[in-house]
Amino acid sequence: MSTVTLQHNRIELALHQLRPATGEGRPLLLLHGLGERTPTSVPHDVERWQGSVWGLDFTGHGESTIPVGGGYSAEVLLGDVDAAINHLGNVTLVGRGLGGYVALLAAGARVDAVHGAVITDGPGLTGGSYESSVPQSARLMDQGQIPDPYALHELSRDVRAADYALDFVQYSVANSELAEPINVSALYRPTWLAEVAAAPGVASLPLGDALNLYR
């Protein structure tokens, strides 16, 4: 495994290459779930991908910078993915949990660079409440750890309003070269994801089949 360091504002991000390309095809970028980090080897369920396989450690996770004093949002992690896209070029995304939600945001925000986004089960898939929840401001005592306790605290509570997620779906479907640029492989579907999965242009194939579609 080799690692590239990318700059996202004041954060240094660790982008790991898990395996070089074994054949034709664009890079596959894996986005881990909340509280996880990039795996050390290519996961079994994406082994058949022929392009190179990469994994990004999100801000506050793995080998990426632990920010001082929190302040996380899913949109900051979208900025992390954008830095990786800026380095890798056109990619296919597979996200676990929170990484799946961020993959959806990236598919809508960078439609020309994201050739398919697959949302799979994993930590942080649910997010916070469907509407705004009571704000929290408790002091977290175990700062400086990996993953950052503020990441776990803030990113497990972010609002996942379905209409917001659907704006990303709509833009991606309207502007992508793919007929179905988003694929929901997750078995568990919290409200926001159920609405995403039901939208036109969103497929619901198992991960392996989705990767065949996007390769």
Next chain:
Amino acid sequence: MRSSLTQVESPRTFPGAVAPQRHYRVDADGVGIAVNEWGDQRDPVLVMVHGGADFSRTFDVFAPLFAAAGWRVVAWDHRGHGDSDHTHLYSFEADLRDATRVLDAVAPRRPVAVLGHSKGGAILTSLAEAQPFRFRSFINLDGIPYRRPGPDLPEYQRADALNTEITGWLEHRRRSATGSRKPGTIEELASRRAQMNPRLSTEWLEYLVTVGAREDADGWRWKLDPSMRMGGFGPWKPEYGLFRLAGLGVPFLGVLVGADEPMGWGTKSHQVEKWIPVNGRLEYFDDLGHFIHIEQPKMVADMALEFLGAPA
């Protein structure tokens, strides 16, 4: 936790403007928050929270009016603003948490009077739900959002507008690691700020430069973190704040204005009055702007002081 800092004499003056009597830093989970105070330290605390892209010294005229009436006014610069640290990440929830660190330092677990302008009003509205035990009474100056910033769009255009906004933000993030604010003379910075504050006098804006910008070898620069960007997107909805307003359990004074301005939310009384809590009241000034406390400091202070009652 606290450290004293030296106040530098401002090269400009403004009628009624008084530099804070005390200036120190509070540690907010590693982020240094600059706090300014006016008035006798033994007086009851009145917290003032500034708006987005502002800083606590925008209260240099307003705060002393309360200090003279027997309040210890406490205001701080939000992270990334004024003299507070620039940090890695910024969010509304982080601002809320920073606020609690300052409140813990000046009035731990004790109810205090609070006043917020614009985003500062929105921060306090959220904090009032999260930590109601900190509130004695609440004044909100044009900080009640009713609709999202930007134009109202039909459904089919909304995704396009969101994409334009997000790609603009992502492009900014790609450049922001090495960004710095554009230097200029006091007059140049004041005229740039006039675009956001079109109703405020040149004399005031030039004064603000001298307390909200720093002088480098190549000119003055606003202290605001250059990685921050105006505007915002996300799943946030303005009605969240209205729901919270309805649930306030302390005396409330809301102030709204009629003049449209780039920094204002443009909220009108009839849009939000049904959410005003039973122990609250709403005042509306059709011919004044978003920075009503700077346009009419004495009138607003008199109204607020009457609402607050005796400090003790």
